[in-house]
Ligand SMILES: [Zn+2]
């Protein structure tokens with residue numbers, strides 16, 4: 001128990017790929033990826049659209065690809081899988097978590113003999129306190145990441161094609177805990193003001209404490225979340241480092 005608390009205290013999530021800029025000197029491009037440190041495994045969630053940009057951004061932020069132990073891909077869209085091959089070229093000694101329905105090209109391992117690919121449709125445990133939601137969505141299959149912290153659950157999404165509210169509900173159902181932070185792409189670009197207001201209302205009734213909306217969320221929805229969540233809306237973009245310790 002003390003060990004568990006200690007590990008979670010230093011939990012840090014760094015956005016290494018995003019179409020929004022948070023910190024100057026890093027490259028922006030369409031897509032999303034973040035590195036999670038401070039859990040049992042060091043994780044990479046998604047890989048953005050371009051491996052060169054991903055690796056250059058990681059290098060500038062002193063994140064060594066060799067440190068990554070587990071890699072979770074949210075869904076089989078180029079803006080989340082595009083950096084995968086380049087990343088594996090640097091470090092193929094990883095556990096790679098895919099949904100069954102993703103393209104076989106993603107984990108074809110002739111080039112990457114050390115790669116351990118895991119395909120599944122169900123929710124699964126990646127390491128202590130870190131889980132996937134399992135497959136959601138019928139048209140575009142997607143999984144999200146759930147980190148179980150002493151402050152509540154952190155949900156990280158790629159594009160949230162299955163619906164951001166449904167993903168949050170799924171995380172809550174799977175682990176029966178409060179939601180501390182929801183972050184990533186929320187895919188609300190085509191929603192109107194009323195629909196966005198309704199989604200934010202849902203976040204509040206689900207007890208979501210902090211929000212970090214980025215990537216494909218859309219400027220209008222990002223602004224609306226910021227207006228409602230105020231200091232609990234985390235400005236996401238490439239270079240943002242979220243230290244869970246710093247959040248109340
Ligand atoms: Zn997508």
Ligand SMILES: [Zn+2]
Pocket residue numbers: 031032077079080158159185215216
């Ligand atoms: Zn996307």
